[in-house]
Every structure is written in structure tokens, then in C-alpha cells.
Amino acid sequence: MKTAKNKVESFVERMQGIRELSNKILKSPYRDGIFPEHCDIVIIGGGAMGSSIAYWLKQRAPNAITVTVIEKDPSYAEASTCLSVGGLRQQFSLEENIKMSLFGAEFLRNINQHLSVEGHDPPDVQFTPCGYLFLASEKGAQQLEENAKLQKKLGAKNELLTPVKLKQKFPWINTDGIALGCHGLENEGWFDPWSLLYAFKRKALSLGVEYIDGEAIGFEFKKMPDLLMDGMEPGSYEGVDKVLVRTESGEIRSVKFGIVIIAAGPYSAKVARMARIGTGDGMLSIPLPVEPRKRYVFCINCKNGPGLNTPLTIDPSGTYFRREGLAGNYICGRSPLPEEEPSVDNLDVDHDFFDKNIWPVLASRVPAFEAVKVKNAWGGYYEYNTYDENGIVGPHPYYINMYIATGFSGHGIQHAPAVGRGVMEMILDGGFETIDLTRMSFDRLIMDRPLIEENIV
Structure with a gap:
């Protein structure tokens, strides 16, 4: 890695x-x-x-x-x-x-x-064709379903998943607070x-x-x-x-x-x-x-984490993660709230942002992520409209x-x-x-x- x-x-x-x-x-x-x-x-x-x-x-x-x-x-x-x-x-x-x-x-x-x-x-x-997995709360479920219908109409292939089906397909996930998921099946x-x-x-x-x-x-x-x-x-x-x-x-x-x-x-x-x-x-x-906005990407290791079929998963909070390679490594991140926007004067990484805003969500959504180690992290600029x-x-x-x-x-x-x-x-x-x-x-x-x-x- x-x-x-x-x-x-x-x-x-x-x-x-x-x-x-x-x-x-x-x-x-x-x-x-x-x-x-x-x-x-x-x-x-x-x-x-x-x-x-x-x-x-x-x-x-x-x-x-x-x-x-x-x-x-x-x-x-x-x-x-x-x-x-x-x-x-x-x-x-x-x-x-x-x-x-x-x-x-x-x-x-x-x-x-x-x-x-x-x-x-x-x-x-x-x-790596593992798809995206969007997770929606009760509040966002209808929008997710409407999006999926439009995507299919335009030629995309996806699958809507109830909490029961989510657990069957991705047993590592905790579905508490999740009303619906959408998994991209191709492309x-x-x-x-x-x-x-x-x-x-x-x-x-x-x-x-x-x-x-x-x-x-x-x-x-x-x-x-x-x-x-x-x-x-x-x-x-x-x-x-x-x-x-x-x-x-x-x-x-x-x-x-x-x-x-x-x-x-x-x-x-x-x-x-x-x-x-x-x-x-x-x-x-x-x-x-358009202006630069600084965002962080963290690479974590979890020996007993989700396996090869792990899609790029987006929690309703906006926290995301995906597998990186085959050695138990994952990339994760989250956009800050407006009041949390970091300075763009440099590309220094705020590791407290991971501890306070990302890790708690990861550990709640994927219990295996309770035991993770941050291996690396870097910052970069979004071209933010x-x-x-x-x-x-x-x-x-x-x-x-x-x-x-x-x-x-x-x-x-x-x-x-x-x-x-x-x-x-x-x-x-x-x-x-x-x-x-x-x-x-x-x-x-x-x-x-x-x-x-x-x-x-």
C-alpha cells in the first residue's frame, strides 16, 4: 500500500x-x-x-x-x-x-x-467495478428511490435494497437508521x-x-x-x-x-x-x-473489515469509505459542515477531524471499524461551486x-x-x-x- x-x-x-x-x-x-x-x-x-x-x-x-x-x-x-x-x-x-x-x-x-x-x-x-452503495434514512428514502428510477430510465443498472436485503448482501453493515439502500450493479x-x-x-x-x-x-x-x-x-x-x-x-x-x-x-x-x-x-x-475548499482523505487499516465485495459506501451523514487494495486497507472521508470549513492556506491534515467526525460514523455503520488504525492521510483542494x-x-x-x-x-x-x-x-x-x-x-x-x-x- x-x-x-x-x-x-x-x-x-x-x-x-x-x-x-x-x-x-x-x-x-x-x-x-x-x-x-x-x-x-x-x-x-x-x-x-x-x-x-x-x-x-x-x-x-x-x-x-x-x-x-x-x-x-x-x-x-x-x-x-x-x-x-x-x-x-x-x-x-x-x-x-x-x-x-x-x-x-x-x-x-x-x-x-x-x-x-x-x-x-x-x-x-x-x-475496480465494485459499485457505489448509497444509504438513506427514512427522510431520504423517497429521493433515493426517485433517483434510482431516473438512473434506470437513462440506462444505468442499480438495485434498491431494503434493510433486510442490505444485511443479506452486505452482512458487515449495521442497518440501524437505514430505510433504503441503492447499489450500482454496472459501470x-x-x-x-x-x-x-x-x-x-x-x-x-x-x-x-x-x-x-x-x-x-x-x-x-x-x-x-x-x-x-x-x-x-x-x-x-x-x-x-x-x-x-x-x-x-x-x-x-x-x-x-x-x-x-x-x-x-x-x-x-x-x-x-x-x-x-x-x-x-x-x-x-x-x-x-468557484473557490478552493480543502478536503481530507484518510487511509485506514482494519484486519477484520468488509471484504472484496465492498462497494464505495456513502452513509446518510455523507461519510464514505471504500476498499483500497487487498490488505485490509480502506479510504474514507467526509465533507465538513459549513461552520467546519478548514483554511485553504495549506494542505495540512487535521487528524482530529477523523477522530471526531469520521471514525464514530464508521464504527457505528460497520462494527468492525471499531478497531482501525489510520495509516496515512492527505489533503487536497475541491473546485467548489x-x-x-x-x-x-x-x-x-x-x-x-x-x-x-x-x-x-x-x-x-x-x-x-x-x-x-x-x-x-x-x-x-x-x-x-x-x-x-x-x-x-x-x-x-x-x-x-x-x-x-x-x-x-
Whole structure:
């Protein structure tokens, strides 16, 4: 079992490998040895979401467009991926999320067709198909049942379980306070998020995507007098056409673009403010409601704990756990209450949070967890959408050349394949062709139409 430190170090080594791969493909840090001062599309954020978008764009139009990705943390040591437990589920209450997860499962199942690179080992995300098990109290049972019906209608396979059936199927569980459970039977489980990010980035590089190791620190604005917009004086519109980048060496360079995509995870709002989003007038007065929230993941050992058939289990309290490997190890966590939100100044772990908020729930729900030992723990950042905890996908209503893909509040890694494809469709086809994500647009912030997901983990 890898420790939290080893987990990060292992990924840093893999990212160093991909940088070496990049240099091998490009023969230098940049393609043709030249800093990419202009491109058709620039993506700010090179994590799973940004790299997925880059892959889909170049896969669709390999020779027609140039794509550059700006990533400030090329080791991904503080990326949201670091926190992710790699869950994949269709147990959502919103149609869009269910459909994106169904496609995510299909994408992972056929990942070799999508992300293999000639001359390299095929991608392996180590998918473990043990399903999700949502547990509901009497208060939440009706909602869980309604969710299950919608999921089945859209093609997911699940099973509703009474307390008696829960005990028969999972004898290790204490069903006190549980009125109903829902177990995903297909296409649910967990995978290695590091490996998916690595595969996306490696494939994107092989298709010709340029990666800049640096931080976006501002935009340059351009008057566009011929563009008319409601509520604005003729000739007053200003657009964005350049992004300023501080490179790893500290040099300030600019990249001129035709289209910009903000996919910077928890730092997306910071990037948006550079474009006056949230500080301007009219449509620019509405901020991008995404901020970093620190979450903890704990790895525990329990010699007599649940066995191989253990699904990723979510208690009504929000506490979750899943098996990790075959040696009696489990990963667990829980989102804090609003008044418990920890500082995001660092990634230090509060071990008291486990003792006070997680362990009592685990021990109550699974009596075997009375005897556990915390082996490791780590912290990471969620890209938390403070408006409705759902992703924001699509064009910005003011900037005619800006798109957004952020705010997924914990399920971005599993939706990255579908969102990447959707953003590609918006740009190259002029609209969503496969999964309609229109309701997830920035416009819902202006019209105050939140998309509420009843099962957020």
C-alpha cells in the first residue's frame, strides 16, 4: 500500500516522465524550440479537465487548429486530482450528471482506443467495478428511490435494497437508521485518477498539443468597435485576445489566441477575475462562483473489515469509505459542515477531524471499524461551486471567444471525458451534439436558476 507521500512522489515521478516524453516528442521544452506566442485555442488549466478538452479538440481536428495548455503546477502536487478517490457512479439526481457518468464508464472501458500512443504501454486506469452503495434514512428514502428510477430510465443498472436485503448482501453493515439502500450493479466503482490524467496528457502531446509550464497572470484587452451588445454603448465593447504567462524561469510572456477556455479547477475564479468577470458592469458583474475548499482523505487499516465485495459506501451523514487494495486497507472521508470549513492556506491534515467526525460514523455503520488504525492521510483542494455545487460548462455570455469548464465540486474527474467532448462540440460544431449540457451554462447564474444535485459526495 502506498503512503500518501509515496502516492504523490509516485505521481511526480510519472509527471517527470511525461515531461521527458514531451521533450522527446517536441525535441525541446516547446514544439519547434519556440515559445508558442500564438494559437487558435488556449486552455488555462492542464489537469484532467483541461487535458481532456485539449485531447478532444485535437482528436477531432488534428491539422486544422493549434491548441496550447497553460499549467502552473506541472507536477500536479496540489491539483484536485491529488485529492480524488477516483469514484465513478451514475447515482445522481440530475440527468446531465447521469449521462456524463455513463459516457465516462464507456470511455474508460474503451480507453485503449481513445488514449493509446504508438510505441508506449497502453493506458491502465485500474478500474475496480465494485459499485457505489448509497444509504438513506427514512427522510431520504423517497429521493433515493426517485433517483434510482431516473438512473434506470437513462440506462444505468442499480438495485434498491431494503434493510433486510442490505444485511443479506452486505452482512458487515449495521442497518440501524437505514430505510433504503441503492447499489450500482454496472459501470460503477473507482479508478486511478493519476493514470487518467497521465493518459489524457500523453495523448494530447502526441496529437500536437503544446503545454506551457507557467501561470496565467492576466489578460490583454482589445477594443472591438464593430461588435454591438445589448445594454452597451456602440463601440465600447472590449474583448480578450492575449493571456500573460509567468514561465517557470520567471519570464513574462504573452500568448495571442482566438479562443480561451478557463479550466483551472479551484483557481478558475481567480483567472476569471483577470478578465474582469465579477468586477465589471452588466454581465461582467456576475462572478464565477468557484473557490478552493480543502478536503481530507484518510487511509485506514482494519484486519477484520468488509471484504472484496465492498462497494464505495456513502452513509446518510455523507461519510464514505471504500476498499483500497487487498490488505485490509480502506479510504474514507467526509465533507465538513459549513461552520467546519478548514483554511485553504495549506494542505495540512487535521487528524482530529477523523477522530471526531469520521471514525464514530464508521464504527457505528460497520462494527468492525471499531478497531482501525489510520495509516496515512492527505489533503487536497475541491473546485467548489458555491452557487449550486455543479459544473459550469459552456460559453461566457459576454466574451464571444471564452468558454468555461469548472466548478464540479468533487466529481470533475469522472466527468472529464464527457465535458471535454462537450466543450469540443460547442467550439467546433456550434452546440452540444451528444449530451445536452445547456442547463449547466454560465447563464443560469444570471437567471438565478440553480441546478441542485441531491447526491453530492
